[in-house]
Amino acid sequence: MKIGLYFGTFNPIHVGHLIIANHMAENSNLDQVWMVVTPHNPLKKKSTLLDDYHRLQMVHLATEDFPKLQPSDIEFKLSQPNYTVNTLVHLEEKFPEHEFSLIMGEDNLKSLYKWKNYEVILQNHDIYVYPRISAEPENIELKNHPKIHLINAPIVEISSTFIRNNIKEGKNIQPLLPAKVWEYIDHNNFYRK
Template structure:
């Protein structure tokens, strides 16, 4: 089974994430998409990040009607700080019959060379890349790498930061969130302070 791993803090998960995940499930040669909820990222401010289990619950609520898209808490169980290459090794050991690939935006592909053991990742795993609007000049040598697959997915410019800030300002951003996720956030008064 070919599994696409779509990593994110999902703070919160929004329709943009679902559009990308569903596009990869339906139009790339992947059997399932696992939305891997990453534990606290050292590069992100802890204060704005909901607890790991709350973000996982939102991903579960958002994906339960999509049989090809699954939430994953695999990184919760790994030592922190964690690196993608370690997650891939762990998954390959746990699920030896699955073939794992990475899903990332063009912006992440540009910085892949800074990842720990990125050469190992490029050598052993396919990478499915979705487009991102960028002001920068296109300078992606990796685009032509045989393991990199550029997928013509819709460009979705919605950010979790924008959603959090809008909720804090009392704006109605319901159309940007799956209904069950909106209900969960609203019920728990998340992001209002």
């Protein structure tokens, strides 16, 4: 099975994440997209980042009606700080029957050369790239790499930061979140302070 890995803090997961993940699952040769919840990096200030369990629970709630989208806590079990290359090695050992690819925005592709062992990632894994308005239109050399697949996905410029700030200000952002995720956030009083 061909699995696309969509990494994120998902703090919180919103409709933009689902639009991209579902588009990749339906309009590429990927069989499934795993939404990999990135754990809190102990070296970074936690301030607005919800506990790992709550963010994973919101991804479960958001994806339960999408059979091709699966939540993943695989990085919770790895030592921190973690690098994508290590996660990929771990997944290949744990699931040798699957072929793993990465999903990223065009803005991330620009900085891929800064990633640990990015050459190894490119050598062994396909990368599916979705467009971002925030990505500079300048030519990204990696765009022509045989392992890079540019997917003409909808451009969605919704950010979790925008959602958190609006909740804090008491604004209604329900249309930007799956209904069950909004209910979970509202019930738990998240992001209000």
